[in-house]
Amino acid sequence: MPKRDNDAILLEQMGHAVTDLEVRFRRSTLEERVALRPMLEGMLADYTRYRLRLLKEGTITTEEDLREMQAIKKEIDKAASKQSLLKAIARTVAFIATKI
Amino acid sequence: MRNPRHCAPIAALVCLALAQAGCTEKKAQALVVAAQTFASEAKGAVQNVRALYLADISSPDETFEKQSAQVAVAIEKEILSGSSMNDEKFAELLKGTTLSNPALSEINQEFDLLERAYSTFASMYESLPQGYLFSRQAVKNSEKHAINLTVQLINMAEEVEKHPLQFRGRRILLQERLKDVAGITNEELRQASIGILSKEIVHLRQEEEKANQQAILQCLRAAEAGKRVAQLIRDYDKLSLEDILTLTGDALGFASAITDSADVKALVAKYNGIRETIENDPYWAPLLDKAITDSGGTN
Numbered sequence: 001m002p003k004r005d006n007d008a009i010l011l012e013q014m015g016h017a018v019t020d021l022e023v024r025f026r027r028s029t030l031e032e033r034v035a036l037r038p039m040l041e042g043m044l045a046d047y048t049r050y051r052l053r054l055l056k057e058g059t060i061t062t063e064e065d066l067r068e069m070q071a072i073k074k075e076i077d078k079a080a081s082k083q084s085l086l087k088a089i090a091r092t093v094a095f096i097a098t099k100i
Numbered sequence: 101m102r103n104p105r106h107c108a109p110i111a112a113l114v115c116l117a118l119a120q121a122g123c124t125e126k127k128a129q130a131l132v133v134a135a136q137t138f139a140s141e142a143k144g145a146v147q148n149v150r151a152l153y154l155a156d157i158s159s160p161d162e163t164f165e166k167q168s169a170q171v172a173v174a175i176e177k178e179i180l181s182g183s184s185m186n187d188e189k190f191a192e193l194l195k196g197t198t199l200s201n202p203a204l205s206e207i208n209q210e211f212d213l214l215e216r217a218y219s220t221f222a223s224m225y226e227s228l229p230q231g232y233l234f235s236r237q238a239v240k241n242s243e244k245h246a247i248n249l250t251v252q253l254i255n256m257a258e259e260v261e262k263h264p265l266q267f268r269g270r271r272i273l274l275q276e277r278l279k280d281v282a283g284i285t286n287e288e289l290r291q292a293s294i295g296i297l298s299k300e301i302v303h304l305r306q307e308e309e310k311a312n313q314q315a316i317l318q319c320l321r322a323a324e325a326g327k328r329v330a331q332l333i334r335d336y337d338k339l340s341l342e343d344i345l346t347l348t349g350d351a352l353g354f355a356s357a358i359t360d361s362a363d364v365k366a367l368v369a370k371y372n373g374i375r376e377t378i379e380n381d382p383y384w385a386p387l388l389d390k391a392i393t394d395s396g397g398t399n
Contacts, residue, residue, distance in 0.1 A: 008262060019275070025197065029183075030178060031189065051157070051263075052203065055256070055259060059252060069220045076226075077231070079238065080230035082231065
């Protein structure tokens with residue numbers, strides 16, 4: 001059995017706590033639900049943010065990278081315009097050459 | 101007036117350049133297809149992983165009838181307890197058992213960014229077949245992104261493998277039904293209910309495992325496609341059109357082999373090895389944004 005990391009243990013504990021509390025919440029009276037809701041929603045948000053933090057540790061892309069890729073796209077688009085102009089000129093030169 | 105003797109060699113050169121360009125244009129088109137394949141596989145992977153995360157933090161998905169029944173039970177409890185209704189309790193009654201999660205939008209923002217990254221990557225090359233003569237440097241500059249986006253997919257697969265996700269809403273509903281079964285006094289009915297529940301519990305376990313595995317495999321399929329795009333860019337000038345088509349074809353064949361593979365752990369380990377190779381490669385390492393690659397957490 002592979003050794004589990006601390007994140008796995010903590011995630012499991014948080015997940016159990018949120019699920020158990022939600023099961024209890026759903027069976028509670030309205031008065032109890034009013035009291036339990038902020039705690040439960042807070043725990044769910046903490047659990048979600050913990051998951052998000054671990055996901056982000058593996059994320060490399062930033063908004064800056066997106067801007068860089070868009071700039072590269074513009075460069076290639078510009079190159080396409082330049083190339084189509086060049087092709088037009090080349091064809092014209094070739095045409096003229098055949099007429100001389 | 102131009103000397104006709106000068107025009108003839110120019111015309112010959114132009115014809116030669118255009119003929120050569122035909123081959124290079126096809127190479128550019130092959131790169132476009134490879135990048136689009138990568139983006140499509142990667143978007144599929146991000147969508148799979150997003151669905152898993154949302155299932156992991158979601159409350160049970162319930163029908164109108166079930167919600168109405170829950171409201172009725174809550175009203176009944178209020179009447180039996182003899183307490184009076186006030187606006188705070190009525191507001192709670194209206195909310196039902198649905199929870200609000202302020203971190204939900206943060207998770208969605210993260211996945212939106214990831215999806216946009218892969219779409220933007222593929223869109224970079226859209227005009228390449230028309231502009232390859234002047235795009236050499238731009239294509240070279242895009243290599244860094246191909247590598248980063250590939251490694252990112254390996255990291256995502258590893259994260260799902262290390263910390264599998266659950267169908268939380270379904271787990272909650274099954275736990276509720278287990279509590280209900282304990283209250284059934286008729287032995288025959290109780291045994292029948294336990295039998296049904298047991299099957300549903302096994303189904304849940306199988307479906308959770310399958311969903312996690314599929315997400316991991318899709319990430320690795322996409323990473324394979326990304327690795328090939330990075331290779332194509334790296335060796336673009338050296339490769340013939342045939343080499344490029346073979347590389348792209350191999351990537352597609354390998355990707356479908358990944359889908360059929362059952363040994364997810366071994367595959368994740370293999371791709372972790374590929375990530376390490378990229379990190380230690382003297383050519384690729386400087387292009388890799390190192391922010392995340394030591395997947396440590398709080399270990």
